[in-house]
Amino acid sequence: MQLDKQQKEYFMREALYEAKKAAVIGEVPIGCVIVSKGQIIGRGHNLREHSHDATMHAEMLALQEANAALKSWRLPDTELFVTLEPCPMCSGAIINARIKKVYFGAMDPKAGTAGSLMNLLEDSRFNHQAVVEQGLLVEECAAILKKFFKQVRRKRKKSRHRD
Numbered sequence: 302m303q304l305d306k307q308q309k310e311y312f313m314r315e316a317l318y319e320a321k322k323a324a325v326i327g328e329v330p331i332g333c334v335i336v337s338k339g340q341i342i343g344r345g346h347n348l349r350e351h352s353h354d355a356t357m358h359a360e361m362l363a364l365q366e367a368n369a370a371l372k373s374w375r376l377p378d379t380e381l382f383v384t385l386e387p388c389p390m391c392s393g394a395i396i397n398a399r400i401k402k403v404y405f406g407a408m409d410p411k412a413g414t415a416g417s418l419m420n421l422l423e424d425s426r427f428n429h430q431a432v433v434e435q436g437l438l439v440e441e442c443a444a445i446l447k448k449f450f451k452q453v454r455r456k457r458k459k460s461r462h463r464d
Contacts, residue, residue, distance in 0.1 A: 302339055304380070309404060312336055312382045313438045316406075319346040319359060320384045320445050326351065330445045333359035333383040335367040335376065335400070342379070343367030359383060360391035364398055375399050384442040386413035386435065392421040395431055402432045406442025 304312075312334055319332025323346035335343035345362025349355060360383055368374055377399040386409040387395060395403060403422055405415060414421040415433050422431040 304336075304339075308339070309382075309434075309437055312341070312380075313384070313404060313406060313442070315341060315344075316359075316382045316384050317438065317441055317445065319344055320442075323347045323359070324445065324449050330449050331359045331383065331385045333363040333381065335363045335379050335381050337367070337371065337376070337379045342370040356390065358388065358391050360387055361394060364394055368398070377401060380404065381431075382437070385409050385446065386415045386417055387422070388412045389414045389421065395422060396427050396429050399429050400431050402434065404434045404437045406437055406439050407446060408435065 315334045316332040319334065320330040323332060324330035328347040328350050332346045333344070334341045343363040343366035345359040345366065347359050348357040348362065360381065363381070367376055367379060375398065379400055380402040381395060381400050382404045384406045386405045386407065387403065388409070389412070392414040403415060408417050410417050412418070416435055420433065422433050424430065
């Protein structure tokens, strides 16, 4: 099933909804959804701080939910929408799950492996490649991250002035 621009934006807005859920609880606001046949089968948002688990990225949680929904570790006819470019761990999991296509909003110049530092997802040396489309709703995806980190810096500054 080929998604049109309106459908892609709808699913990225669902990923942004997940990112907002993360921000509300003080997590870095990254959200992800996985789609099969036009339906969301997996959702996730960052939970690293709450879980004290480095693997609790939005993509990893969405993958777990999608695997459970399809009762398979393979997700070959699915598409993943994430607000920030995947890191090496998440890109590896996406490759292993055989995700067909990955859409992301904001680039991650410090840890991105879907075009920034490298592109693991389209590397032909792996047994699977995912097609990557970057920059979907980039302004909204970048804005939620900028707002979050601005608030973090403001809180740090206030706490330093109290000491």
